[in-house]
Amino acid sequence: MATFPNHPGESKVAIIGAGISGLAAAKQLAHYNPVVFEASGSIGGVWKHCSYRSTRLQTPRYDYEFSDYHWRERDNPTFPTYAEILEYLDGYVVKFNLLKFIRFNTKVVAVRFIGEPKLGSDGKWGTFGQPLAGRPAWEVAVRTDGSDTVQRYEFEFVVMCIGKYGDVPKRPDFPDNKGPEIFNGKVMHSLDYCKLNKEEATQLMKGKKVVVIGYKKSAIDLAVECAEANQGIKSL
Numbered sequence: 674m675a676t677f678p679n680h681p682g683e684s685k686v687a688i689i690g691a692g693i694s695g696l697a698a699a700k701q702l703a704h705y706n707p708v709v710f711e712a713s714g715s716i717g718g719v720w721k722h723c724s725y726r727s728t729r730l731q732t733p734r735y736d737y738e739f740s741d742y743h744w745r746e747r748d749n750p751t752f753p754t755y756a757e758i759l760e761y762l763d764g765y766v767v768k769f770n771l772l773k774f775i776r777f778n779t780k781v782v783a784v785r786f787i788g789e790p791k792l793g794s795d796g797k798w799g800t801f802g803q804p805l806a807g808r809p810a811w812e813v814a815v816r817t818d819g820s821d822t823v824q825r826y827e828f829e830f831v832v833m834c835i836g837k838y839g840d841v842p843k844r845p846d847f848p849d850n851k852g853p854e855i856f857n858g859k860v861m862h863s864l865d866y867c868k869l870n871k872e873e874a875t876q877l878m879k880g881k882k883v884v885v886i887g888y889k890k891s892a893i894d895l896a897v898e899c900a901e902a903n904q905g906i907k908s909l
Contacts, residue, residue: 684708685805687813687828688774689781692718695834696762697739700769702832705805709771710815712780716766717759718836723867724755725894726874727901742768782823783814784831805829863891878902 684706688698691711695718699709715721729752730737734744737753742765744753753761766772788810809827816823842862847853853860859877869877879902885892 685829686832687811687826687830688832688834689784689813690718690834690836691716691775691777692720692834692836693762694718694836695832696765696771698832698834699771699774700741700765703769703771703774707774707832708826708828709775710779710781710813711775711777714777716775717762720755720758720762723864723891725867725891725898726871727894727898728755728890729753730755730758731890739765776817778819779815779817781813781815783812785812785814786810787812787827863895866895874898875902 686702686705686707688695688702688707688709691699691709695709695711696716699707713722731752734749734753735747737758738744738747738761744761788808806829809829811828811831812825813828813831814823814825842864844862858881861877866874866877878899881903883899885895885899
């Protein structure tokens with residue numbers, strides 16, 4: 674079993690995901706020299722890959738910060754844009770020197786338990802009764818930079834930080850010939866929409882009748898952008 678390349682020593686801990694939770698886990702577990710597997714080329718998770726140009730935090734910034742790293746202008750009453758949140762996260766990474774742990778463009782494709790199925794006296798933990806017992810308990814398989822080659826590494830502990838908003842669109846199931854395939858217009862999931870730049874998004878919705886399925890944060894942001902794209906020429 675290979676050790677992780679370009680990493681000082683053999684790590685005991687793997688962290689999957691470099692979003693907010695993954696960065697916090699890396700900081701707390703830094704003394705174990707964790708390896709953070711990030712499928713994309715940047716940190717930020719949902720704030721980087723699932724945000725629109727109009728997306729803002731819906732809570733005051735001082736309610737959305739790490740306890741050991743405050744916003745520079747934490748009393749600013751405006752709600753931060755997604756770009757401001759990414760800047761804040763970049764600062765967190767720099768302050769706690771977390772970049773050295775992160776392996777970008779490294780997608781985890783499988784996690785397999787390889788430890789002995791023994792529990793502690795209290796019935797907790799999946800191997801040897803301890804979270805870090807000195808022997809590998811998990812095999813993590815990854816693909817790097819879109820390669821078809823799968824590399825496998827062993828760790829004593831795995832922290833899952835992929836969140837509830839993944840990169841796989843969740844769509845309802847339709848009966849045959851009663852779904853998007855018979856709709857004459859365009860059907861797009863919000864995960865695909867967020868990949869468009871400002872001009873592409875405006876052209877997509879301008880002059881069209883648009884229906885948004887859903888009513889939470891993403892849906893509200895989409896409705897706002899649709900309204901902006903169709904508000905017509907502003908009078909001076």
